Amino acid sequence: MTNSDAIDLATMLCSRLCHDMLSPVGALSNGLELLAEEKDPEMRQRCFELLEQSARISADKLKFFRLAYGAAGGFGDEVDVAEARSVVDALVGDAKRIQVNWALSETRLPKPVVKVLLNFAHMGIDALVRGGTLDIGAEIRDGASEIVVRSAGTKVAFDESIGAALEGNLPREELSSRTAAAHMLYLLADHARGGLQYKLTGEALVLGAVLPNG
Template sequence: MTSATDLAALLCSRLCHDMLSPVGALSNGLELLADEKDPEMRRRCFELLEQSARISADKLKFFRLAYGAAGGFGDAVPTDEPRELIAGIVAANERLQLDWAVTEPTLPKPAIKVLLNLAAIGVDSLVRGGVLAVGAENRGRATEIAVRASGPKVAFDGTIGKALDGSLDEAELSGRTAPAHMVRLLTEELGGGVQYALSGEALIMGAVLPNG
């Protein structure tokens, strides 16, 4: 069985993998800027640096709440926060669109984590762009979450599906599957569950987390 330490290490690996591109772009941009004398090219370098810095900051804020203990361990988190975090990730790709359908002012902290991680899986599946629809509702006894990723090509790694449904072999657990594995563990610890369905047009994921 994977220990909490192993899972934390895998989540750190995933975070580092996702941060490598925007941070690398920052480094490359600074090198170009140091050698560039043309005013127009320098302006362009600054634009690229600003974009990379914004993407890096958005990703760090996202992972801080999705994986870590941002905001402490309180019972509820304002839903404006995950909306802004997901919108920031979506905005980094002009081919993506966010359809936010969460009307609750706050949601339990575990539900926020599940929502963010399912949204990230949805974004990763839309390799040619599309619409990420995110919904959640507190029904008193439980919080229900639904994420739908639809687009011209939905690419979903089967090992992530196995991590969600609990059929993943220990040897297949990696930085790529660790977030889905964490979602399943979190929902099971609370007495809930997570499901997914994949078609040629969309990936649909849902979770139910009992409150209290």
């Protein structure tokens, strides 16, 4: 990757982060404006509840992005899976109508693996526009980390350009803030000499990864 490509990717990831944060932060701003004008005690209490909800969602998203995109998780090469699980559980709780099932055989996973797992989970949550089930599994076998995330529901929505970016098949000129995270995962997998894949049907989205360790 050239310096220009790296800058473009960083710019698109920042755009994606700002897009996802705009709604809860905007709700905070609107709630404060309403609170300043509202005199009725019951309505003021309602404003406080909305502010609390928006603040929690904002904090949950920031914790997720810090671990999924940034250098969070300490200075070591591995991350405690409990940390990854907590940020995904928070996003699922904020999304509502989604049941998450975990199958993690390890207590710690390499940082690149955690980034893939978190981003897969985020894609899986986004795919369940009407709710459903999110199954997340990861294990280390034969010197490689294997990850599977499955979203199943009455309606599963997934932009296949994201899938193309995951597999390294999306032309560079078509990359955008929407596909930047998937492209980042492709680069992580390619650097590790691993691979990513996806399968989409009318009722389920399956995301898979195999990343050699070391």
